[in-house]
Amino acid sequence: MSTYTVEDPRKVTTRRLIEMKAKGEKIAMLTSYDYSMARLVDEAGMDAILVGDSAANVMAGYGTTLPITLDQMIYHAQCVTRGVKRALVVCDMPFGTYQGNSTQALASAIRIMKESNAEAVKLEGGEEIIESIRRIISAGIPVMGHLGLTPQSINKFGTYNVRAREESEARKLIADA
Secondary structure (H helix, E strand, C coil), rough: CCCCCCCCCCCCCHHHHHHHHHCCCCCCCEECCHHHHHHHHCCCCCCEECCCCHHHHHHCCCCCCCCHHHHHHHHHHHHHHCCCCCEEHHHHHECCCCCCCHHHHHHHHHHHHHHCCEEEEEECCCCCHHHHHHHHCCCCCCCECCCCCCCHHHHHHCCCCCCCCCHHHHHHHHHHH
């Protein structure tokens, strides 16, 4: 018996998210790293659940997201997908698995999809990772972009402060989107 508190208990897919956006419906998303939290978040009615590379900070105690590995992200995504019935599960691609090498990006995304049962991957960045995005999408893997506050770029910016306050940076953010 389902314990969903949402009006529409059907499985959320990328198609459903597109339909929701077209209708102007709000889309709710939270982050989970394990089975128990994923079940709670899913039953609360979230439309999407992100398995974030922030697991490096929250679960492993690192000061940045950079140390988490692809194997560790797949493990967390496996835990989350086992706890989810309704929400779309998106898995973060960790630092070093997609930047600068679109072949490696595709291989990493395929591993995530095959080994974790996630339904999409998330990458940080814009124009500089476009080849990786194109290659992943060409394989039929949905990609969620992440712009603005980009924790994987902590060493570039030296802080987690809000980005795009300067006009030139704001223009780049819009162009990337």
